[in-house]
Amino acid sequence: MTKIAKTSPESVRTVACIGAGVIGGGWVAHFLGRGYQVVAWDPAPDAEQKLRSLVDSAWPALERLGLAEGASKDNLTVAPTLAEAVAGADFVQESAPERLDLKADLLAEIDAALPEGVVVGSSTSGYSMSEMQVKAADPSRLVVGHPFNPPYLVPLVEVVGGEKSEQWAVDWASEFYRLAGKSVITMDQELPGFIGNRIQEAAWREALHMVAEGEATVAQIDQAMTDGPGLRWAFHGPCTTFHLAGGEGGMAHMLDHFGPSLKAPWTRLEAPELTTELRDRMVEQTDEVVDGRSTAELIAQRDRRMIAIMRALEEVEREEAAERGEGQA
Numbered sequence: 001m002t003k004i005a006k007t008s009p010e011s012v013r014t015v016a017c018i019g020a021g022v023i024g025g026g027w028v029a030h031f032l033g034r035g036y037q038v039v040a041w042d043p044a045p046d047a048e049q050k051l052r053s054l055v056d057s058a059w060p061a062l063e064r065l066g067l068a069e070g071a072s073k074d075n076l077t078v079a080p081t082l083a084e085a086v087a088g089a090d091f092v093q094e095s096a097p098e099r100l101d102l103k104a105d106l107l108a109e110i111d112a113a114l115p116e117g118v119v120v121g122s123s124t125s126g127y128s129m130s131e132m133q134v135k136a137a138d139p140s141r142l143v144v145g146h147p148f149n150p151p152y153l154v155p156l157v158e159v160v161g162g163e164k165s166e167q168w169a170v171d172w173a174s175e176f177y178r179l180a181g182k183s184v185i186t187m188d189q190e191l192p193g194f195i196g197n198r199i200q201e202a203a204w205r206e207a208l209h210m211v212a213e214g215e216a217t218v219a220q221i222d223q224a225m226t227d228g229p230g231l232r233w234a235f236h237g238p239c240t241t242f243h244l245a246g247g248e249g250g251m252a253h254m255l256d257h258f259g260p261s262l263k264a265p266w267t268r269l270e271a272p273e274l275t276t277e278l279r280d281r282m283v284e285q286t287d288e289v290v291d292g293r294s295t296a297e298l299i300a301q302r303d304r305r306m307i308a309i310m311r312a313l314e315e316v317e318r319e320e321a322a323e324r325g326e327g328q329a
């Protein structure tokens with residue numbers, strides 16, 4: 001039976017954050033900065049003190065980004081019990097430790113204490129909601145809302161339901177996160193690691209291969225990313241970046257030119273077969289992303305944005321050096 005949401009995403013006033021560590025605390029800071037009332041709960045004895053100090057340290061960044069009207073650290077309440085934390089919530093963000101048994105029990109407990117029609121988003125990094133919602137009496141309102149660290153700065157949230165989630169809950173959560181200032185990807189199907197983690201875990205696996213084999217150091221790997229592809233990925237992503245690697249021939253030329261190197265020993269991962277279908281799909285989807293922008297236009301955009309990021313990083317490094325009393329950097 002399709003349930004009715006207790007409130008519209010636009011009318012949300014109070015968000016409950018369950019689990020207040022690195023990610024739960026980051027969510028608390030984000031929601032406070034966007035002007036919501038936040039009620040947090042975490043079973044650790046020192047949780048409140050740690051949470052308030054995380055919010056204090058995040059606040060200057062939130063002020064620089066621009067606080068929503070009415071945003072205040074005073075809008076945070078730490079509840080003594082889970083049931084009290086969720087009783088008046090219009091939305092719940094679960095950020096407990098990444099253990100399947102714990103998540104399944106906790107989501108069932110949240111569901112049992114929560115008013116009908118209130119959606120719950122889980123911060124899980126990789127479990128599917130189908131695995132986690134098995135113990136809940138009403139699994140229809142449980143969805144994944146996977147953030148990136150820190151949630152008060154990195155915009156992306158990946159939203160996906162499980163087998164027993166209902167579409168209204170997925171749509172409701174997607175709209176709520178969007179209104180709360182996030183960049184939302186609503187996924188049509190469950191995928192281990194979602195999209196962002198699947199991509200970065202591939203890079204991570206290669207980094208670990210190289211360190212394990214003594215082929216590269218951690219410093220070299222980090223430098224290779226921050227001074228190389230990482231700069232471009234901040235605005236073009238890996239597909240548009242490689243579209244430009246094909247010059248005027250774009251993605252089609254790049255795949256025809258460099259496709260065979262997928263079989264070269266550059267990676268310890270199994271490379272997919274570069275079938276005609278895969279080639280054509282890549283070209284077609286890249287064309288959609290490029291959306292008619294010319295190579296010259298994309299290059300100009302790439303160069304301006306890359307310089308902007310480099311200047312911004314330099315400015316921050318100068319500020320940090322000055323704060324350390326090192327004068328002109």
Ligand SMILES: NC(=O)C1=CN([C@@H]2O[C@H](COP(=O)(O)OP(=O)(O)OC[C@H]3O[C@@H](n4cnc5c(N)ncnc54)[C@H](O)[C@@H]3O)[C@@H](O)[C@H]2O)C=CC1
Binds near residue numbers: 020024094097146147
């Ligand atoms: N650390 C990261 O970079 C990211 C983590 N995540 C996800 O966020 C979730 C939380 O991870 P972190 O914040 O990194 O872990 P964390 O260890 O920093 O925080 C977990 C918090 O949950 C509390 N907790 C323990 N048992 C609990 C229970 N039964 N109910 C409620 N809270 C409980 C702990 O006291 C702790 O404060 C995980 O699902 C993780 O996969 C998602 C994106 C990034």
Ligand SMILES: C[N+](C)(C)CC(=O)CC(=O)[O-]
Binds near residue numbers: 124125147148149197
């Ligand atoms: C390390 N991690 C798998 C928990 C990372 C994430 O899930 C997302 C992120 O912040 O990179």
